[in-house]
Amino acid sequence: MYYNNNTQIYLDGTFVKANESVTDLYGQTLHYGYGVFEGIRAYATENDTRVFKAKEHYDRLKNSAELINIPFKYNVQELVDATYKLLEKNNLTNAYVRPLVFCDPNMSLARPNKVSIMICAWEWGAYLGDKQLRLTVSFYCRPHPRSIKIEAKVCGHYVNSILATNEAKDKGYDEALLLDSDGYLAEGPGANFFFEKNGVLYTPQLGNILPGITRATVLELAEKLRIEVKQGLYKPEVLVSADSAFYCGTAAEVIGIESIDEKKFRKEWKDSLGLKLQEAYSEFVRKSEKTLSKIHA
Structure with missing residues (x-):
């Protein structure tokens, strides 16, 4: 539903195949929900693909991380650029984009030493449908x-x-x-x-x-x-x-x-x-x- 054998995701600065990427089962985000994410939409327009308010979403991602003491070392404009490139690599125009900042293996309740960022995208209609x-x-x-x-x-x-x-x-x-x-x-x-x-x-x-x-x-x-x-x-x-x-x-x-x-x-x-x-x-x-x-x- 969300990806196939050709789907690529953005992971820590590189583009990799979704079905070949892995995560650590000891990650703090998996065990405690200690991570932050965004939901962003891209739309096909008359001239191009538009990622709606991309900067605002990544600014909020950064703010969310900082509010709960998760290190955020990423440049917002670079993430915006990576999102457009990700859509292009996956031949997507109308799409839902999901950035996720997740933490390294850590079974304690202390702040993480290292974090990663993943961005994926898929075709998705209106989440709640179109009926009242x-x-x-x-x-x-x-x-x-x-x-x-x-x-x-x-x-x-x-x-x-x-x-x-x-x-x-x-x-x-x-x-x-x-x-x-x-x-x-x-x-x-x-x-x-x-x-x-x-x-x-x-x-x-x-x-x-x-x-x-x-x-x-x-x-x-x-x-x-x-x-x-x-x-x-x-x-x-x-x-x-x-x-x-x-x-x-x-x-x-x-x-x-x-x-x-x-x-x-x-x-x-x-x-x-x-x-x-x-x-x-x-x-x-x-x-x-x-x-x-x-x-x-």
Whole structure:
């Protein structure tokens, strides 16, 4: 599904075949989830392949590593260049890119002495599909920000996401909606959350959620479309009178939500602010770098 006999990955400065690469079974990342990663999308545009906000993603990868004391010796621009080269070597245009910084063998809980970086890519459609989602509020909450670095994209954090996702699917829902440790709306297992009410968009404030790059892009697009957005702390009860809602993330892109715990939103998706932003986002990420340079010139 993710690779074949010809697939190449980037590993510590060189390109190697995916099926010939190995990792150490005593690695600290494998045993303790002590590693950081990113999810990045590449799009075919009218002129070229565009890796959407590549620098921002690698900057966040660097920041995630530094927040949890993992050495990060890599040059961000070199990683961006390597990503484009990786896509070219694998003949990929529309693709999902996964960089991973992982640690050397270490059975202690001390910081690692050495780390490695791997970048792989594969063809992948919208992670949550293209139909509106049926959500359930999860039993699981997001970790308290004093228990982990919530703003870092850390491998081990996603056990929480896996538990919430499987709980939702086992109950017959498409996905989960998680609250924070104080009972306020937080985010999905792998996406940020927005809801609409009376012509205004609302989204949980930073602090208890991952600061998503797609979330930041949605905020930029909303400003251009003159859509008012408020960020704050919101209890799930506010959703009873909400008009619509959506998730957004690199893997999911922008995807509408039909209902939460069987309660449907009042607006049809076709009439929602979410659809406007979904269309604007889809158009924006598929603009070539050359086109964007002309627009900003």
